Amino acid sequence: MTLPLGPSTPAASAPSQPSAGWASWILVGLALAAAVVLGLTLGTTAPEETPVAAGGDTRTVEVSMRDMAYHPDVIEVPAGTHLIIELHNDDDMRHDLQINDRRAALVDPGDSLTFDAGVVSTDTEGWCTVAGHKAMGMILTVVVVDAHQHGAADTADTAAPATPATAEVHDAALPPAPEGTVHELEWSVTEEIREVAPGHEQVVWLFDGQLPGPTLRGKVGDTFRLTLHNDGTMGHSVDFHAGEVSPDAPMRTINPGESLVYEFVARRSGIWMYHCATAPMSLHIANGMFGAVIIDPPDLPPVDAEYSLVASAVWLGERDTGADAARVSDGPYDHTAFNGYPHQYVDAPLRAAVGDTVRFWVLDVGPDNPVSFHLVGEIFDAVFSEGRHLIRDATDTGAQVLPLLPAQGGFVEVTFDEPGTYTFVNHVMTDAEKGQRGQIVVG
Ligand SMILES: [Cu+2]
Missing domain, CATH: 2.60.40.420 (Cupredoxins -  blue copper proteins)
Structure with a gap:
């Protein structure tokens, strides 16, 4: 969902072999950084004083408008880039783009135009000016990165796997309940940076590193035994609606570094919520601490496909x-x-x-x-x-x-x-x- 645009130097386009490995990427990043530092040292103008001269390049980006969104919806460019957008309307209604105090003409479905978005010096946001379209998410974010940082960002997936640059699609396919009647689970509660909406990363609080938490599935009468470790920075807990237990011990809040064991027998079928029960619960749920337990009704007929959707x-x-x-x-x-x-x-x-x-x-x-x-x-x-x-x-x-x-x-x-x-x-x-x-x- 993010389209990073690096400087058009040989170093930036060199690492094309997928077998190069992360070490090579870091080396390339270092080489790129060195090249940038060398370039700035030899240059005659300070980039912060004349951003146009520092970034300098003209970049042309293809942007598709469809499903009430821009694709990509985030563009990264070095400061000073002269941004040209090839705007394609692949939707069934008219759209435009206002950004950087400039506005592209309305584009009919199936048409395209070339839009000069001007020189980008700071982070900026563009949107469709047709009534209601911005509110529905037609926002295009342009993020300024300096060439040095951007070279390093190219290696982010391998250098810092805990902080992905973009969200991965959550697989909604629901597999059948696993074999066996006792489900032993061990989860860690963590607090991690994730992309929660297009162009916006923030910390989320997770069960087992997942958003939503893992979807559990079993049959009526199955036992679920969870060992929960708090590897976060504040108190957390868990409350499974699928079981009937006295809340006092299993639903207690545990501090960072502590663990608890929560066991319940799923005697009733349905799809049941679980969530962190530490106050304020609204905030712990809002930050991602929720999930589903599915207990199959005994007479559940087979179907061709099952999906689970947690709203x-x-x-x-x-x-x-x-x-x-x-x-x-x-x-x-x-x-x-x-x-x-x-x-x-x-x-x-x-x-x-x-x-x-x-x-x-x-x-x-x-x-x-x-x-x-x-x-x-x-x-x-x-x-x-x-x-x-x-x-x-x-x-x-x-x-x-x-x-x-x-x-x-x-x-x-x-x-x-x-x-x-x-x-x-x-x-x-x-x-x-x-x-x-x-x-x-x-x-
Ligand atoms: Cu919590």
């Missing part, structure tokens, strides 16, 4: 502190998400074949917003929610939504009779527009 809200905050506690308490969130990242299944749709019956398990972890789960172009043949089938094997009726309040979950089943691109949304429309929206392509 949550995202509050942006400072990189090192994460979601802002006061803003979480106030309520209004910046984004919503299925499986932790806004709109990720628009960019990387789920897949199915014509004739497939697909089951979507959906859990709303809130912390506050309800979910009205809907699939555009389809009607649900089966709806299971909170312990009972609302509908099953429907032929002359059906359901249009699976309604969920925070901490409720269920599943729906649908059979795709025609090929196409089907969009699933939270039909609380503004929450769909904030990120609870994805696609399944039926081919």
